[in-house]
Amino acid sequence: MSHAHSFDESTWPFRAPINTASFTTIRVLDASLPILEVYHDHDGDWQFMCGTTNASEDAKVVCLGCMVERDPTLVQLADLPDGWMAYRESPEHPWSREEYEDSDAENEA
Structure with missing residues (x-):
């Protein structure tokens, strides 16, 4: 189901569509923690993490x-x-970037 956003969607900079499913944590969604880690997975998925949990629950x-x-x-x-991946110490700090290993590929070896 489509929904609106408050930004100008005509300037969307990502290759993935605006409504692409991505992953985050409950702590980011309830605004108790900021996004400090972003992963653009080897399969193209996006993850926006707080740096405190990666538990499936x-x-x-x-x-x-x-x-x-x-x-x-x-x-x-x-x-x-x-x-x-990209990471930062806090929302006031700039993003740093680096390549990371695909843990799924390591598990298949």
Whole structure:
């Protein structure tokens, strides 16, 4: 189901559509913790994490556009390649980027 966002959707910078399913944590959704880690998975999925949990019971599926609406600095990461992550110490700090290993591929070996 489609829904509106408060930003100008005509300037969407991501290759993925605005309504792409992405992953986050309950702590990000309830606004108790900021997004400090972003993963653009090797398979193209996006994860927006608080850095405190990756437990499956804390995971939530959300619209990519809703995450950008929650934290507009995420548009700075629209060109983050698959298999890369971005991180910062706090919302006041700039994003740093680096490539990361695919843990699923390691588990298949």
